Ligand SMILES: Cc1cc2nc3c(=O)[nH]c(=O)nc-3n(C[C@H](O)[C@H](O)[C@H](O)COP(=O)(O)O)c2cc1C
């Protein structure tokens with residue numbers, strides 16, 4: 001498929017991201033290889049892979065929306081509904097479990113007043129129990145959006161929350 | 172930033188540039204970087220593959236397949252373009268070594284990718300990182316951009332006529348995508364459902380072309396092997412297990428961390444000396460020696476060398492070398508439940524033995540953990556796990572079944588004790604009759 005067929009005049013993305021996507025699809029032997037990175041980068045900007053994102057990315061790649069949805073449902077980082085501004089991902093897998101991962105999850109639930117896969121009413125935080133995030137030797141580990149927080153204690157976690165809360169206040 | 176650890180017993184080969192700013196190309200070159208690539212271009216593909224064979228390097232992704240041999244399987248002539256695909260999906264619980272390679276020495280991965288490409292006749296390499304590693308992907312992107320600026324990637328590299336392009340790629344969360352055929356599907360923009368083998372990737376891989384797939388640590392080892400020579404590298408390890416390995420020690424130890432030690436290093440020493448032993452004067456209970464999928468060893472079984480063959484003889488695997496240490500306070504029942512929850516969550520659902528097997532194991536384990544277990548459940552779960560082995564489309568089913576069998580085999584007493592310790596649970600029936608009544 002020629003690139004022109006997939007040009008999107010009324011893009012929903014920022015000019016920078018649209019330009020990045022225009023380039024990304026040309027880097028691989030097949031256009032479709034850009035699909036998963038595009039979905040993730042679009043989600044970062046828009047907040048979720050919603051209907052509009054799906055429609056535009058399907059058009060850019062040249063596949064059906066259903067095909068895009070099938071891919072989205074496979075990958076755990078992709079979500080069609082927005083998360084909180086700061087998505088708190090607590091690992092409870094084996095290495096973290098041995099160093100207090102479950103207790104950390106319980107602490108986060110209590111501190112934020114929400115359960116797993118829920119968002120605080122002010123939309124600042126959401127919480128998710130996740131599988132191993134590749135920080136096992138620095139357990140217990142939590143990822144907030146893409147930032148890693150290692151060797152945590154509940155006190156350190158409170159400071160992490162405070163830090164993000166301040167960030168949320170500023171923007 | 173993850174903490175770097177150090178111990179006098181370490182033999183720093185692939186970790187020797189860590190903590191020195193080698194993510195920047197100038198520092199990398201100052202520390203000897205890209206000299207191996209030059210040498211390989213001079214010496215040619217056959218020489219490279221021979222050095223790799225001599226080195227005894229075996230895949231660091233888990234299966235331990237000899238790397239030189241893998242490269243030699245790629246056909247010399249091919250109508251379709253060939254590719255190198257670096258596996259940085261790193262999702263095996265207990266494993267965080269590639270994390271540090273990408274953070275501290277991304278150029279060693281790029282250089283290794285280029286050498287692999289030269290050896291098999293590929294012009295393009297992909298470096299796939301799990302989506303959670305966004306900050307590492309950004310580091311990798313900067314490193315790649317620097318290579319293009321310096322003419323180390325692109326056309327006519329070092330004026331030798333060698334062309335090579337490399338690209339980093341983000342995943343979006345999936346353990347199964349670490350399986351090599353699912354990895355290719357994912358890179359092609361699809362659900363990470365495994366492909367049937369044969370054909371093997373070396374013959375029909377990415378976009379239908381011959382493809383070498385290697386773990387990030389395997390690839391990062393390549394430039395060092397070229398520098399020191401395959402024979403010298405082999406000597407660092409044990410027979411048929413060349414070189415050093417990044418051991419990630421986690422769990423109940425005083426000094427968890429990623430340590431580079433010679434292949435074959437004694438597991439007991441690793442735990443008690445290198446990682447500083449067990450905290451709070453507690454006794455060791457068990458060790459998962461190579462990531463969540465490797466069968467557990469009891470405390471009395473750890474006086475053994477950590478290489479692929481010795482671990483095999485001990486009835487387990489070296490896997491990804493993620494050493495997870497359990498002390499006497501850890502409940503094996505709880506540990507087994509957490510393990511099977513993971514595999515049930517990550518099964519891609521494509522084949523029935525894995526999808527249903529992991530699901531029933533999780534259901535039964537959950538009920539067991541909640542105090543409604545019966546002796547029959549232990550038999551059923553073991554029988555179910557044993558019958559998953561070798562019957563799934565890809566090895567994820569084995570990866571789930573093997574540790575579970577290990578728990579039941581090595582700690583059956585504890586499962587039985589767990590039933591006795593929960594007498595308040597109402598008498599219950601086994602969920603299903605699997606083993607002939
Ligand atoms: C379920 C599953 C997950 C895997 N995950 C990874 C992984 O995250 N990283 C990796 O390098 N290999 C992983 N592997 C092994 C790969 O399939 C493959 O053997 C490896 O990347 C080959 O590289 P090597 O020869 O350098 O080890 C996984 C295998 C299975 C079955």
Ligand code: FES
Pocket residue numbers: 091092093094095096097131132133134135136139141264265266
């Ligand atoms: S087990 Fe928590 S980061 Fe690996």
